[in-house]
Amino acid sequence: MQQHYVERDATEAVVAAQWSRVLGHPPASLDTDFFAAGGTSLLAAKLVSALRGALGTQLPLKAVFEAPTFRGLSTRIREGGSSPHTRVLTLNAFGRGTPLLLVPAASGGVVGLHRLGGAPIDRPVLGLQARGLDPADGAPCATLDDIVDDFATVLEKAEAPRSLHLAGYCVGGILAYELACELDRRGWDVRSVVLLNTSLYCPPxxxxxxxxxxxxxxxDEAGLTVPEGEEPDTVSVFRLLTSDDADTLESDFAQFEARLKVFGSVGAAISGYVPRQVVFPVRLFSTDDRDDPADVERTPHEVTDWPDLGLPDFWQHHVPVDHFEMIAHEPTLRAVEEVLTELDDR
Known part of the structure; x- marks a missing residue:
């Protein structure tokens, strides 16, 4: 299992990414103290400067001293109105390489991906968030074509860099691959697509x-108790979450329900997916447990795996940890950056 704290929302993803970049390691828990974890006054100034760049806000230096824990600093940013309520999120504003765009997986957002915004990734890092994750956006997209068209339009409206590497974890790799095709069609410079343990077994x-x-x-993850023989329903689970003593940000039922709908819509959109041929470089980082046996059993159509598609510029890297550990695995992160740097230098 992962040995680091998993952030709970986009604000914590940004703070965790910059914390990791400044200190060289992510926060171990919600209550990790910046200074106890190796921070100094100089590093606090670097953290604030990095957060200002990522959030586009004038966060005061004293915020780190007044709220030095990961929880406290994240809360301070939320309460100060600097939370990143945007479809295109900046996890890191600085770096030497071509920008990297993180395309969300079934969760619809950047939660869980903060290490790709921190060290050793040495380039600006953007993250997309799916339509419908914020209830104010309306319903989630219903088809893969709709998701891809929506993402491309959001990037154009946000005036994102026109030259990008794209990356996606798990099913997010499928969305990244298809988005790269659409951006290429619209004239963008797609430098590569990085697939992070993306399986092609996509059952109905x-x-x-x-x-x-x-x-x-x-x-299951929250350890909640549902009456025996009953299926959990959205309202009862939300009530259990908000009445439980566990650390949770769940406070708005509409947002909780929206998150579930996004997850379901992405899963439905990739059902039966078969990739098309592309001309841009594709790099697959793959663990031994990339294909879920349950998905393999439920997929009725014949599956041709990525290495067998005959892509003109394809390379696969074996990752020696499991599916959940890989996005926090330091050697894998370094290997991703090395691949991106090599492609930049072409």
Missing amino acids: LEAADGAREKLRSIV
């Missing part, structure tokens, strides 16, 4: 069934 799934699967996983 209805959006409502995907949302129920996510709800059951939330129940």
Whole structure:
């Protein structure tokens, strides 16, 4: 299992990314103290400067001294109105390489991906967030084409850099691959697509069934008790989460329900996916457990794996840890940066 704290929202993802970049390691828990973890006054100034660049805000230096824990600093940013309420999120504003765009997986956001915004990734890092994750955006996109068109339009409106590497973890790799195709069609310079343990076993799934699967996983991960013989429902699980003593940011039912709907919509959108041929470089970082046996069993169509597609510029890197550990695995992060740097130098 992962040996680091997993952030809970976009604000914590940004803080964790810059914390990792400044100190060389992510926060170990919500209550990790910046100074106890190796921070100094000079490093506090560097952290604030990095957060200002990522958040586009004038965060005061005293914020780190007044709220030195990961929880405290993240809360200070939220309460100060600097939380990144945007579809295109900046995890890191600085670096030498071509910018990297992180495309969300089934969760619809950047939660869990903060290490790709921190050291050793030496380039600006952007993160996309799916439509519907914020209830004010409206319903999530229903098809893969809709998701891709929406992402491309959001990037154009945000005036994102027109030359990009794209990366996606798990099913996010499929979204990154298809988004790269669309951006290439629109004239963007797609430098590469990095697939982080992306499987091509995509069994049939209805959006409502995907949302129920996510709800059951939330129940299991939170250790909640559901009456025997009953299926968890959204309202009861939300009540259990908000009444439990566990650390949670769940406070708005509409946002909680929206998160489930996004998960279900992404799962339904990639059902039966078969990739097309592309001309840009594709790099696959793969663990031994990349293909979920349950997904393999439920996928009715014949699957041709990435290495067998005959892509003109393809390379696969074996990752010696499991699916959940890889996005915090320091050697893998270094290998990703080395691949991106090599492609930049072409």
